[in-house]
Amino acid sequence: MADIDDHMDFEFEEPFKFSPAITKKKKKVIGLDDLLADYYEEKSKVVERESKRAKYKKQRCDSDDDLDVQDARQAKKFHEQVDEFQKDMGQISSDDDTLSWGLQVFGKQETLPPVLLEIDSCELLQSFQNHELNSLVELETEKGETFLEGLLTNGWLLKLAFILGQVENSVATWTFNLMLYSSKDVLSRSACDFWCGILLHKYEANHSSIKLKWVPSHSELKRALEVYGFQLDSPFKLSSDVDMVPTDSDSPGPPHNIRYWIKFVSVCFQVRSRWQILSSPEAEDLTYVIVTLFLDRVMLGLSVVLYECLVAATSYFKDDEWQASCHQIAKTLALRLPTDVNCLRIVESISGVDVRSKHLRSAVAFQFLVRCFDAKVLDAEEILRLLISINVKDKNCDLFKMYIYLNLAENWLLFDLLLKDKPVIREMWGLCLRNCSCQITSTDLRSFASKVRCKATYLLQGTSSK
Amino acid sequence: MERRKRVKTEGGNQNNKNNNNNNYRYTGAGGGVGMEENTLAILDTSSSASFHHLLDDRLAFLEAVRSASLVPENATPPTKKMLEAVFQILKDEDSLNLIMASYQLLSELNKRHPRVCLPKKEKSEASSPSKVLYELIVVEEAWSPFGFSENDEFTSTSSGGSISPSDFHSLIEDIAKRSSERRCKTIETKSLRNMLLFQYLVNVLEGDLVPRIHAFKETLNWILLRECILSKILGSRKVSYKDLVKDCLSIMGDLSHDEPQFTHDQGTNGTFSVVLQKDCHAALELALPEVKKSACIALKKLLQMIMELDSSRNTADKSGLITRADGARLPAAEIILNELAYDSDLLFSFFLLFDEPVWKLKAIIQYFQKYIPKSSVRTRRSNGSSNDATFDGILKCLSNENSAKGIIKKMRPDVLQLLLAHAFQAFLSLSSKHSVEGASDCMQEVEGSSLKEICENIVSAFARLRKEDKQCTILPFSREALFMAATILSNEVTGACS
Numbered sequence: 003m004a005d006i007d008d009h010m011d012f013e014f015e016e017p018f019k020f021s022p023a024i025t026k027k028k029k030k031v032i033g034l035d036d037l038l039a040d041y042y043e044e045k046s047k048v049v050e051r052e053s054k055r056a057k058y059k060k061q062r063c064d065s066d067d068d069l070d071v072q073d074a075r076q077a078k079k080f081h082e083q084v085d086e087f088q089k090d091m092g093q094i095s096s097d098d099d100t101l102s103w104g105l106q107v108f109g110k111q112e113t114l115p116p117v118l119l120e121i122d123s124c125e126l127l128q129s130f131q132n133h134e135l136n137s138l139v140e141l142e143t144e145k146g147e148t149f150l151e152g153l154l155t156n157g158w159l160l161k162l163a164f165i166l167g168q169v170e171n172s173v174a175t176w177t178f179n180l181m182l183y184s185s186k187d188v189l190s191r192s193a194c195d196f197w198c199g200i201l202l203h204k205y206e207a208n209h210s211s212i213k214l215k216w217v218p219s220h221s222e223l224k225r226a227l228e229v230y231g232f233q234l235d236s237p238f239k240l241s242s243d244v245d246m247v248p249t250d251s252d253s254p255g256p257p258h259n260i261r262y263w264i265k266f267v268s269v270c271f272q273v274r275s276r277w278q279i280l281s282s283p284e285a286e287d288l289t290y291v292i293v294t295l296f297l298d299r300v301m302l303g304l305s306v307v308l309y310e311c312l313v314a315a316t317s318y319f320k321d322d323e324w325q326a327s328c329h330q331i332a333k334t335l336a337l338r339l340p341t342d343v344n345c346l347r348i349v350e351s352i353s354g355v356d357v358r359s360k361h362l363r364s365a366v367a368f369q370f371l372v373r374c375f376d377a378k379v380l381d382a383e384e385i386l387r388l389l390i391s392i393n394v395k396d397k398n399c400d401l402f403k404m405y406i407y408l409n410l411a412e413n414w415l416l417f418d419l420l421l422k423d424k425p426v427i428r429e430m431w432g433l434c435l436r437n438c439s440c441q442i443t444s445t446d447l448r449s450f451a452s453k454v455r456c457k458a459t460y461l462l463q464g465t466s467s468k
Numbered sequence: 469m470e471r472r473k474r475v476k477t478e479g480g481n482q483n484n485k486n487n488n489n490n491n492y493r494y495t496g497a498g499g500g501v502g503m504e505e506n507t508l509a510i511l512d513t514s515s516s517a518s519f520h521h522l523l524d525d526r527l528a529f530l531e532a533v534r535s536a537s538l539v540p541e542n543a544t545p546p547t548k549k550m551l552e553a554v555f556q557i558l559k560d561e562d563s564l565n566l567i568m569a570s571y572q573l574l575s576e577l578n579k580r581h582p583r584v585c586l587p588k589k590e591k592s593e594a595s596s597p598s599k600v601l602y603e604l605i606v607v608e609e610a611w612s613p614f615g616f617s618e619n620d621e622f623t624s625t626s627s628g629g630s631i632s633p634s635d636f637h638s639l640i641e642d643i644a645k646r647s648s649e650r651r652c653k654t655i656e657t658k659s660l661r662n663m664l665l666f667q668y669l670v671n672v673l674e675g676d677l678v679p680r681i682h683a684f685k686e687t688l689n690w691i692l693l694r695e696c697i698l699s700k701i702l703g704s705r706k707v708s709y710k711d712l713v714k715d716c717l718s719i720m721g722d723l724s725h726d727e728p729q730f731t732h733d734q735g736t737n738g739t740f741s742v743v744l745q746k747d748c749h750a751a752l753e754l755a756l757p758e759v760k761k762s763a764c765i766a767l768k769k770l771l772q773m774i775m776e777l778d779s780s781r782n783t784a785d786k787s788g789l790i791t792r793a794d795g796a797r798l799p800a801a802e803i804i805l806n807e808l809a810y811d812s813d814l815l816f817s818f819f820l821l822f823d824e825p826v827w828k829l830k831a832i833i834q835y836f837q838k839y840i841p842k843s844s845v846r847t848r849r850s851n852g853s854s855n856d857a858t859f860d861g862i863l864k865c866l867s868n869e870n871s872a873k874g875i876i877k878k879m880r881p882d883v884l885q886l887l888l889a890h891a892f893q894a895f896l897s898l899s900s901k902h903s904v905e906g907a908s909d910c911m912q913e914v915e916g917s918s919l920k921e922i923c924e925n926i927v928s929a930f931a932r933l934r935k936e937d938k939q940c941t942i943l944p945f946s947r948e949a950l951f952m953a954a955t956i957l958s959n960e961v962t963g964a965c966s
Contacts, residue, residue, distance in 0.1 A: 102520070126955070135954040138930060139947045149948075156820065157893065158948050164900040165919070165956055187757055254750070261758055303660070303755020305568045306762075350531065354539050355576070417539075460506075 103347035105238065105339075107298035108255030111231040114183040117176065119147045124172045126150075126162075154180075155192040160199045168213040169200065178218050181262045182226045194262035198269045201277055211276055220284040223270075226263055227291065231255030234294045237338045254300075261304060267292070268311035271318040282319065286327050289315040290334045293366075296351035297344055309353065316358040324358065328365050336369035345370045346406065349413045360417040367413035374407060382421060386411075386430040394441050394454070401442075401450035408438065408457050428465065435462045504547045507532045511553060523563055530554065530569045538576055545581035551611040556629050558665060562657055564751055571664045578671055583610040586679045604683040604692060613672055614697050631669060633704035637712050639666055643763065644719045660756055663763040670766040673698045677773050684780055690789040693780055698773055703795055713774070713803045716767055720821055721814045723764045764821055772827060774800040805835050812882045816945065819890040825897035829859060832891040836862045839878045840871070859891055860917035863925035872932050881940045885933070889949035892926050896952070920960055923953040 121127060127146045130136065141149055153159045154177065163169050181193035200212055227235075232255070267288055270279045280288065292311050295301050301308065319327045339345060349370070352363040368385075375388050389407060393399060411431070414421075421427050438458035442451050510529040533554060537546045546554070554577075558570040584606050615630030631639070639662060646659040680692045693699060702709050778799040784790055808815040822828055840862065865871040866888075876884065899919050930950055933940060942950070 129958070130951065130955065133954050133958065135927065135950060138927075138934065138942060139950050139954070140942075141947075141951065149951075152944055153948050153951070156945060156948060157823065158952050161893065161896045161900060162952060162955065165896065166959055191757075191761070256754075258754060258757065260754070300750045300754060302564050302568055302751045304758060306572060307758060309572065354535075355580075360539070416535075463506075 103297065103344045104299045105234075105294075105297040105344055107234055107294055108231040108300065109233040111255035111257060112229045114185060114229065114257060114259075115179070117179040117183050119150060119176045120172045121146045124150070125170055126173060150176075151189060154196060155188055157192075157195075160196050163196075163200055163212055164203060169215065171215040174214055174216040178216075178222070181266065182222075182259050183229070184259070185257070187258055190259050190262050194265055197266060201269050201273045201279075217277065217279065220280055220288070223263070223267060223288070226259070230257060230260055230263075232291070234291075234338060238340055256300070260301075261307060264292070264295070264304065264307050264311050268307075268314045271311070271314040274318055280318070282323055282327060283330075285315065285318050286330050286334070289318075289327075289331050290338075293331070293335060293348060293351065294339070297339070297347060305351075308351075312352065313356070313359070316356075316362060324361075328358075328362050331362065332365035332369040335366055336373040341370055341374050341406065343406070346409050349410065354417050357419075360419065364414050364417035364421075367410045367417070371407065371410045371414060374403070374410070382427060383430065386427065386434060389434045390430065390437060392437075394438055397448075401448055401454050404438065405450050405454050405457065408435075408454060408461070412457075412461055432462070432465050435459075435465065503536055504550055507536065507546075507550060508553060523566065526557055526561070526566055527569060530557070530566075530573050534573055534576075538573075538580055543580070545610065546577065548611040551577070552629055555613055558661070558668065559629060561661075564657060564660075564755070567657070567661050567664060571668060574668050575671060578668070578675055581610070582675050582679075583607050583612060584676050584679050586682060604679060612676075612697070613669060614701070616700060632706065633701040634706040636669065636701055637707045637715070639669070640712065640715045640719065644715050644722065657752065660752060660759050663759050667759075667762055667766040670770050673701075674769060674773060677777070681776060681780060684784075688784070688787060688789070690784040693777065693784070694794060696777075699777060702774065702777075702797065709797060710803055713771070713800050714807060716771055717804060717807055717814060717818065720764065720767055721811075721817050723760050723767075768822055768824075771800060771804070771822070772824060775827060801831055801834060805831065809835075809883065812880070812886060815883060816886055819886070823894075823897070825894040828894040829891055829898065832887050832894070833857060833859060833862065835887060836875075839875050840865055858917070859895055860922065860925065862891075863888075863922065863929050866929040866932055867925060869932070872929075873936060876933065876936050881933070881937060882943060885930075885943050885946045888926065888929060889943075889946045892922070892949050892953070895922055919956065923957050926950070926953045927957075 121143060124146065127141070127143070127150065130139075130141060131143065133139075150159070150173075153162070159173070159177070177193040177196050180189050181197060182190070184190040184193070200214070203212060270277075271285065271288075273279070289312070292308060292315055295308055296305070335348060336345075339348065349363060349367045352366060353359045354363045371385055375385065389411060392404060392407075394401065394404060411434070415427065415431055416422065435458045438454050439462055442455045442458075444452075444455070446452070446455070507529060510525055510532060533546050533550055537543045545551075551574075554570050554573055557566055558574060561567055561570070584604065587603060587605060613631050614636070615632050643659070643662050643666060646656070646662070676697045677693075680696050683689065684693050701707060702712075778797075778801065781790065781794075781797075782799075804818070808818060819828060819832075822831075837857065866875060896919075899922075927950065930942065930946065934942070
């Protein structure tokens with residue numbers, strides 16, 4: 003830091019004179035990005051330097067007792083400048099804050115309900131009590147639950163279910179609850195493996211699948227979410243702050259069981275033809291939940307699991323349902339979540355690798371755009387016309403919003419295979435991009451000006467090269 | 469059989485791109501090169517920017533690579549430089565966001581643009597001779613996270629951020645060290661990152677080996693396998709192969725232990741960098757068990773691949789394809805079984821994790837064969853394997869008073885019990901799978917014994933154990949096995965009545 007200060011002092015020798023030293027450091031095929039970035043960097047330095055200088059002068063002026071009128075005027079001018087620069091700086095530094103996504107998807111977690119096995123109604127254990135072999139196994143009723151836990155964690159229980167071809171009620175509910183509510187990781191993990199194994203198991207054609215005396219349903223899954231503290235079932239309230247809330251206070255959700263919740267849901271999506279666990283509206287609802295989970299920074303490390311689950315979710319729907327369901331999911335997301343940087347995170351977390359996820363990504367981006375304009379219109383050209391009509395030269399134009407719009411529109415158009423090649427759309431999109439890249443000058447100091455410009459220029463290259 | 473190698477059309481493009489690399493100043497905005505320059509420029513500008521800009525730029529870079537090489541249907545793979553940059557991020561970054569994003573990106577790229585693959589089977593082609601189908605496609609120019617030079621000898625120091633065999637081994641050692649350490653200490657990003665890195669590398673090894681094994685089975689072309697990355701790592705003079713396998717085992721033991729829940733330790737916050745505070749260590753807490761589990765699975769995969777390589781080598785040896793140049797190597801299964809013999813805790817957790825039933829049963833039977841008296845009556849089978857090479861044969865030996873006494877004297881009782889129970893478990897998996905996959909996968913070890921017989925023999929084997937050694941306590945795992953056998957038997961009885 004000291005070095006920079008010295009550097010600044012040296013600069014005082016020549017007040018109000020600087021040259022935007024844009025030098026090409028490296029020869030590049032396309033240097034525009036570098037130029038902009040270099041410029042951007044330069045700009046923030048300049049602002050810093052100027053404001054520092056202004057402060058310095060201000061101090062000097064204040065300390066000077068015999069100010070004449072001219073000096074006073076000058077001082078006033080400096081004050082104004084200081085304010086302006088400080089405003090600029092505030093904007094620049096706030097770029098970072100506004101760009102970091104993150105919602106607290108999980109609020110306060112309820113205490114996990116205790117998981118108990120009804121030993122008396124557990125046939126598996128009861129019938130063994132009088133078995134001749136019990137002299138070797140020495141199984142006592144009181145220790146029945148511990149014994150069954152051993153069977154579960156060591157993988158026996160699943161094999162037994164395959165061989166017997168059924169799972170009795172008490173065992174089914176017990177394992178399901180262990181998966182969702184046990185605080186012991188090994189138990190909930192094994193219970194999850196057990197359930198996924200059962201649901202995914204395929205028998206020969208002449209056999210029916212395993213008989214389950216009890217099958218979990220959507221409401222049990224939702225109930226678990228509630229216990230974990232999930233709070234996005236209604237439109238997001240701004241009162242609970244966008245940024246991370248320090249979580250050192252009482253138990254913040256979710257518990258570790260959320261991993262198994264996600265995995266189980268993922269399997270439910272996959273076994274639609276064998277087990278009707280979810281109806282299609284329920285699947286839409288759970289897909290919505292899965293997407294929102296990407297927004298919580300606490301879930302960052304589970305992104306691989308979430309990603310797989312989202313793939314399973316999109317392939318759940320039948321071809322004739324997909325169109326409507328995709329629309330519904332996108333709409334729910336746009337309605338309930340804020341249209342800030344978080345909606346970009348949402349769009350980017352949908353992979354776009356296969357056809358359906360491309361479709362979903364485009365639909366979600368479109369719905370967010372519609373929501374941004376608060377428009378009743380659902381027509382593509384209408385939206386683009388609105389985008390083009392935004393005057394980026396206007397001082398009051400909110401460039402941060404423009405940045406969001408550009409990103410959303412990019413995703414909407416790029417991932418929609420039909421729209422992408424429509425000549426009208428392409429032309430309008432091109433116009434919109436040119437507006438942003440040409441009308442914002444490289445010396446524009448407004449926050450997000452250079453981000454919008456860079457983005458538009460980058461995208462413009464993409465459209466023109468095709 | 470002559471060696472078949474064909475360069476994929478995409479590989480050809482790649483080649484062109486690499487050539488272009490040298491004179492890119494001239495080519496201007498030409499396809500791949502322009503992309504490389506543009507995307508790498510995203511990283512380049514950040515040298516003096518703030519921390520947040522660095523983070524943003526790197527994320528933007530990953531997203532740009534993603535949308536260029538994964539999203540379009542006919543996407544081309546990223547260039548070497550781009551892949552190197554992505555790999556560097558996975559190797560060096562501290563931000564959870566970046567680690568996860570780069571890991572995910574690399575794994576997807578690995579799946580989407582494999583370096584080695586078999587040509588895609590067309591339905592109509594399926595009936596044509598297999599020679600066409602098993603022509604292996606190797607994109608020699610494609611980037612690989614493993615670094616080695618032309619003469620098959622890895623470079624001594626890792627150049628360009630790539631992983632040398634000794635780097636790979638030290639990564640495993642590091643995971644082993646940390647997994648045993650961390651139980652009392654705080655959670656660290658580094659161990660999470662290492663485990664993800666390990667998973668990715670194992671996936672790369674798998675992507676390299678599996679198509680080669682397929683091709684080898686069809687063509688018996690040993691060179692295909694000798695050239696695989698895994699065999700180069702194992703054969704490297706820089707790595708002690710035995711230690712590597714042992715380290716794998718020790719991680720397996722450590723990782724599979726159930727850890728106590730992490731507590732929110734306020735004192736540790738000070739050591740966390742700014743990133744981590746942002747990404748919040750609750751995220752790490754949530755992610756670590758998951759990553760550990762997948763690391764265990766990767767470890768299992770690695771060992772299984774080594775064994776697979778061993779058995780292919782065996783086949784090649786029988787056909788006289790192994791030369792002195794291949795060097796000698798102890799089969800991994802032997803090293804593992806030797807290790808397990810002294811540590812019943814490890815034995816237990818190993819077989820619990822190593823649950824692929826065919827391998828598991830094979831390994832256990834191999835172990836037993838060392839202790840079964842050779843004089844026991846052998847009934848020759850058509851394929852020449854002796855009776856004690858089946859699970860049923862072993863159980864019969866144990867039910868027989870004389871041979872059982874011999875085995876019990878030689879083996880530790882706890883090891884004996886655990887092996888029996890684990891073998892029984894593997895048998896159950898096979899017998900329930902059996903009906904699905906048909907006779908093709910039916911292995912000789914299970915052949916000729918029904919579920920009922922095996923259950924009865926398990927019960928009598930344990931009864932014999934008890935009889936021979938009155939002091940011997942039946943371990944929980946064995947109790948569970950017995951419970952299983954008894955329940956299955958009584959079910960068969962009631963099932964028959966109804």
